[in-house]
Amino acid sequence: MKLIKAIIRPEKTDDVIDALEKAGYPSFTKIDVVGRGKQGGIKIGEIFYDELPKTLLLIGVNDDEVDEVVNIIKTNAHTGNYGDGKIFIQPIDEVYTIRTGSKEL
Numbered sequence: 001m002k003l004i005k006a007i008i009r010p011e012k013t014d015d016v017i018d019a020l021e022k023a024g025y026p027s028f029t030k031i032d033v034v035g036r037g038k039q040g041g042i043k044i045g046e047i048f049y050d051e052l053p054k055t056l057l058l059i060g061v062n063d064d065e066v067d068e069v070v071n072i073i074k075t076n077a078h079t080g081n082y083g084d085g086k087i088f089i090q091p092i093d094e095v096y097t098i099r100t101g102s103k104e105l
Helices: 010-022 063-077
Strands: 002-008 029-035 042-044 047-049 052-061 085-091
Touching: 002 010, 002 063, 010 029, 010 052, 010 063, 052 063, 063 085
Parallel strands: none
Antiparallel strands: 002 052, 002 085, 029 052, 042 047
């Protein structure tokens, strides 16, 4: 299994979640976060925004589903502007369901 961490624009969150659900991936964790990319923030007029609001989506998927989920996120989160976000993929070694205590494979 893999953990997909997608940092996206807040205004694109519903588009990404709707597309994931439509494709059969209804499970996720959503966290409101702030951050900045390598450009170091953004200046609009005289105001400099050091940290920008973002949404972090955490999605656990099987190894063979990673490419499909990443493509859904990229397609639906894309605006073509700075700040569209990043996608990180990490291995998941073990998963337990708290309610039952069972280990998932």
